Amino acid sequence: MNHIIVRIKNLSRENFLIEIKAPHVAERFQPGQFVIIRINETGERIPLTVADVNRAAKTITLIFQAVGRTTMELSTLNEGDFVLNCVGPLGNPSEIKKFGQVACVGGGTGIACIYPLVRALAKAGNEVTAIIGARNESMLILEKEMKAAAAKTLIATDDGSKGHHGFVTEVLHKTIETYKNSGGISRVITIGPIPMMKAAAEVTRPYKIPTIASLNTIMVDGTGMCGSCRAYIDGVMKLVCIDGPEFDAHKVDFDDVLSRMEMFKAKEKQAVENYKKISLEKE
Amino acid sequence: MKKKRIDLGGYRVQMQEQSPEKRIKNFQSVPLGYSKKEVVKEAKRCLQCKGIPCELDCPINMKILEMIREIAIENFEKAFFIIKEDNPIPAITGRVCPQEAQCEGVCPLYQRGHGINIGKLEAFVADWARMKGIKEKFQIEEKQQKVAVIGSGPAGISCAVDLRKFGYQVTIFEALHKAGGVLQYGIPAFRLPTEIVDYEISYLDEIGVDIRLDFFVGQNIKFSELRNEYDAIFIGTGAGAPLFINIPGENLKGVYSANEFLIRVNLMKAYKFLEFDTPIVCGETIGVIGAGNVAMDAARCALRLGVEKVYILYRRTKKEAPARDEEIQHALEEGVVLKELISPNKFIGDDKGWLKEVELFKMELGDTDASGRPRPIKIEGSEFVLKMETIVEALGSMPNRLFLNKAPELEVNKWGQIKVDDNLMTQIPGVYAGGDAVRGNATVILALGDGRQAAASIHKQIEQHKAET
Ligand SMILES: Cc1cc2nc3c(=O)[nH]c(=O)nc-3n(C[C@H](O)[C@H](O)[C@H](O)COP(=O)(O)OP(=O)(O)OC[C@H]3O[C@@H](n4cnc5c(N)ncnc54)[C@H](O)[C@@H]3O)c2cc1C
Ligand SMILES: Cc1cc2nc3c(=O)[nH]c(=O)nc-3n(C[C@H](O)[C@H](O)[C@H](O)COP(=O)(O)OP(=O)(O)OC[C@H]3O[C@@H](n4cnc5c(N)ncnc54)[C@H](O)[C@@H]3O)c2cc1C
Ligand code: SF4
Numbered sequence: 001m002n003h004i005i006v007r008i009k010n011l012s013r014e015n016f017l018i019e020i021k022a023p024h025v026a027e028r029f030q031p032g033q034f035v036i037i038r039i040n041e042t043g044e045r046i047p048l049t050v051a052d053v054n055r056a057a058k059t060i061t062l063i064f065q066a067v068g069r070t071t072m073e074l075s076t077l078n079e080g081d082f083v084l085n086c087v088g089p090l091g092n093p094s095e096i097k098k099f100g101q102v103a104c105v106g107g108g109t110g111i112a113c114i115y116p117l118v119r120a121l122a123k124a125g126n127e128v129t130a131i132i133g134a135r136n137e138s139m140l141i142l143e144k145e146m147k148a149a150a151a152k153t154l155i156a157t158d159d160g161s162k163g164h165h166g167f168v169t170e171v172l173h174k175t176i177e178t179y180k181n182s183g184g185i186s187r188v189i190t191i192g193p194i195p196m197m198k199a200a201a202e203v204t205r206p207y208k209i210p211t212i213a214s215l216n217t218i219m220v221d222g223t224g225m226c227g228s229c230r231a232y233i234d235g236v237m238k239l240v241c242i243d244g245p246e247f248d249a250h251k252v253d254f255d256d257v258l259s260r261m262e263m264f265k266a267k268e269k270q271a272v273e274n275y276k277k278i279s280l281e282k283e
Numbered sequence: 284m285k286k287k288r289i290d291l292g293g294y295r296v297q298m299q300e301q302s303p304e305k306r307i308k309n310f311q312s313v314p315l316g317y318s319k320k321e322v323v324k325e326a327k328r329c330l331q332c333k334g335i336p337c338e339l340d341c342p343i344n345m346k347i348l349e350m351i352r353e354i355a356i357e358n359f360e361k362a363f364f365i366i367k368e369d370n371p372i373p374a375i376t377g378r379v380c381p382q383e384a385q386c387e388g389v390c391p392l393y394q395r396g397h398g399i400n401i402g403k404l405e406a407f408v409a410d411w412a413r414m415k416g417i418k419e420k421f422q423i424e425e426k427q428q429k430v431a432v433i434g435s436g437p438a439g440i441s442c443a444v445d446l447r448k449f450g451y452q453v454t455i456f457e458a459l460h461k462a463g464g465v466l467q468y469g470i471p472a473f474r475l476p477t478e479i480v481d482y483e484i485s486y487l488d489e490i491g492v493d494i495r496l497d498f499f500v501g502q503n504i505k506f507s508e509l510r511n512e513y514d515a516i517f518i519g520t521g522a523g524a525p526l527f528i529n530i531p532g533e534n535l536k537g538v539y540s541a542n543e544f545l546i547r548v549n550l551m552k553a554y555k556f557l558e559f560d561t562p563i564v565c566g567e568t569i570g571v572i573g574a575g576n577v578a579m580d581a582a583r584c585a586l587r588l589g590v591e592k593v594y595i596l597y598r599r600t601k602k603e604a605p606a607r608d609e610e611i612q613h614a615l616e617e618g619v620v621l622k623e624l625i626s627p628n629k630f631i632g633d634d635k636g637w638l639k640e641v642e643l644f645k646m647e648l649g650d651t652d653a654s655g656r657p658r659p660i661k662i663e664g665s666e667f668v669l670k671m672e673t674i675v676e677a678l679g680s681m682p683n684r685l686f687l688n689k690a691p692e693l694e695v696n697k698w699g700q701i702k703v704d705d706n707l708m709t710q711i712p713g714v715y716a717g718g719d720a721v722r723g724n725a726t727v728i729l730a731l732g733d734g735r736q737a738a739a740s741i742h743k744q745i746e747q748h749k750a751e752t
């Protein structure tokens with residue numbers, strides 16, 4: 001317990017990188033896995049993907065978007081502060097082997113979640129096309145790292161401030177077409193907002209390209225005890241924390257996942273307002 | 284020795300409780316505990332029966348009569364040490380044991396509705412010792428053998444305490460951020476105050492048990508590696524994976540498993556939302572499916588969260604409800620409505636994906652089934668609809684699938700319960716198991732008994748091994 005923060009950095013307006021000491025996670029981590037952290041005694045447990053590990057220093061790197069109560073507070077911590085709890089690695093590791101030509105589609109903070117997979121897949125001998133997107137250029141993260149890891153990196157922004165003007169899924173479509181006459185894309189992995197993953201699945205469906213989506217349902221324990229993270233895969237209830245987080249994107253009921261993620265929205269808003277009020281009073 | 288009757292039974296000394304109107308507004312203990320005077324009076328009612336039936340029916344055969352005799356003469360310290368010989372967590376068992384089916388149920392005075400209040404006596408003594416800072420005294424003769432205990436519920440706690448007393452180096456591995464298992468995450472504070480659980484856990488620290496939180500055996504270390512590193516292993520991983528009812532609409536917002544509901548409320552303290560960060564949402568009407576302790580706990584938590592109408596939806600009748608008598612009585616006093624002989628058929632949502640109604644079947648009771656209770660039978664064509672924005676499913680739970688997947692070498696039955704022999708050893712030498720991981724949904728006291736028995740088996744095995752080498 002008590003994981004010291006060795007590095008914290010603002011990557012873009014809402015995205016932060018945090019590196020914490022977590023020997024038991026660093027030792028066993030495999031790409032695709034996540035941790036659940038709790039900042040302090042009154043904190044909530046939230047899942048975050050492990051973006052990188054430093055086995056020698058026994059640290060892990062998490063990249064997160066400050067969207068709510070917990071992630072906002074996390075973004076205000078400093079080097080030398082502590083994160084009280086960190087359990088993991090949780091979830092199943094990604095399947096990493098030589099598939100051939102692979103496309104990895106990351107949107108928003110999902111870029112951070114897909115980054116370890118891009119690296120691992122490249123290392124396993126795949127020709128990886130990384131397709132990354134954000135609302136605008138200033139919100140795009142890990143561009144440099146992605147370019148170093150992937151054979152090819154394509155960018156899309158909603159407002160056209162960088163790369164393709166539009167969605168990553170359009171770039172994905174083009175990429176599939178481009179590779180059609182040179183062996184084809186043999187696997188697509190997508191991590192990002194639910195609507196993006198749903199759209200990516202629809203792009204690859206007609207091509208019958210195996211497509212993997214990593215689901216970010218609401219979680220509490222992360223060990224199969226609460227059922228909060230349940231999602232329907234081919235009509236069957238699965239627990240994302242222990243059966244996933246990756247699933248066959250063509251079988252996921254994305255609408256249901258999206259709906260369930262709104263369950264605590266009103267309360268989350270209340271928590272954020274309260275947090276902002278307390279923060280102001282402190283100043 | 285001439286048997287001296289202290290008193291001829293008489294009436295049970297009533298336990299003072301928070302009034303229902305008051306208590307549904309807080310999470311503090313419902314029973315207020317006996318005073319010194321009351322506890323002595325209650326103890327003096329004991330008939331000191333020949334054969335001591337109450338002890339025979341306590342699963343760990345606690346020395347109840349000796350305890351009662353000491354209480355009667357106000358020697359609480361002695362009573363405490365007597366209890367502690369058999370029971371490492373009396374403040375807990377005294378509060379949560381199904382006494383009516385065990386020690387108290389066989390007391391001759393129980394027939395008249397005035398059985399000796401053994402649980403409350405036990406809890407009094409334990410609380411008294413805690414307040415006075417009195418602890419069991421023993422010398423630990425350090426041994427070098429290492430034993431791993433997986434899970435920190437009552438099975439793991441009791442196993443660890445005994446192993447430590449034998450002198451072994453004990454490490455408990457716990458997946459959650461707090462130790463205690465169901466005692467911590469499941470049973471609400473108004474039944475089992477959090478400070479009591481924390482106190483028992485801090486005692487483990489004091490006697491030198493190493494507790495590693497946030498550590499899931501199977502994920503953080505392979506089960507096979509753990510076997511190599513330790514001289515013996517005890518598995519007390521419980522049965523914490525929820526069962527779902529599997530009817531249409533189960534994915535609607537507003538449908539919880541009892542585990543999620545209770546983990547949010549108890550472990551994460553969602554009842555103090557804003558002070559604590561974890562939220563819970565409930566509608567105006569909530570239906571809890573099931574009628575065991577878990578269902579009563581969820582229903583009573585819901586009342587305390589401010590829900591106006593709380594229903595227990597049960598397919599049998601109150602008579603067959605498996606919850607402790609005290610829980611059912613408390614729940615009804617507090618305003619929980621028990622709807623008998625009904626069973627959900629489907630959950631109906633609004634256009635935003637929120638639960639809005641539940642369609643139910645009426646049921647009737649048929650012949651006795653394997654559980655010894657009458658089988659509930661659906662009455663065809665009896666469907667009706669109740670307005671309800673929240674559902675909590677309390678249908679029981681299963682051993683953790685994740686752990687079993689990571690330890691495929693363990694033999695389990697078709698319900699995923701770990702198979703053990705008479706010494707609680709699994710088919711793997713040196714690996715023992717007990718509590719809910721072996722029994723399915725059982726009780727605190729049975730888990731505790733298993734932990735103690737396994738510790739004794741482990742001790743025997745290690746001693747034997749020493750003698751042979
Ligand atoms: C396996 C897994 C891996 C994840 N990895 C990352 C990661 O690497 N980086 C990262 O920034 N986020 C990640 N997430 C999402 C992250 O857990 C949530 O953003 C976080 O719980 C928000 O907590 P909060 O208290 O700050 O916000 P809350 O107040 O809880 O929520 C704020 C807003 O975010 C939405 N939200 C709530 N929970 C989630 C969720 N689980 N996923 C997405 N949106 C949510 C809410 O609807 C709300 O609009 C991951 C989720 C899962 C399940
Ligand atoms: C809401 C509720 C109310 C109840 N009320 C009563 C009552 O009034 N009276 C009564 O007698 N009984 C009651 N019970 C039942 C009783 O709590 C259980 O029978 C008892 O707790 C079982 O103890 P255990 O030690 O076997 O497991 P648990 O208490 O379930 O503890 C198991 C622990 O192991 C941990 N774990 C699991 N897998 C791993 C792993 N791989 N690595 C590390 N840690 C792991 C879990 O996180 C958990 O903390 C109730 C149960 C519930 C859920
Ligand atoms: S441990 Fe439980 S069954 Fe045994 S005497 Fe105490 S309350 Fe009764």
Ligand code: SF4
Binds near residue numbers: 390
């Ligand atoms: S059965 Fe009842 S009366 Fe008899 S010894 Fe036990 S507590 Fe006393």
Ligand code: FES
Binds near residue numbers: 218220226
């Ligand atoms: S997070 Fe609790 S079961 Fe998955």
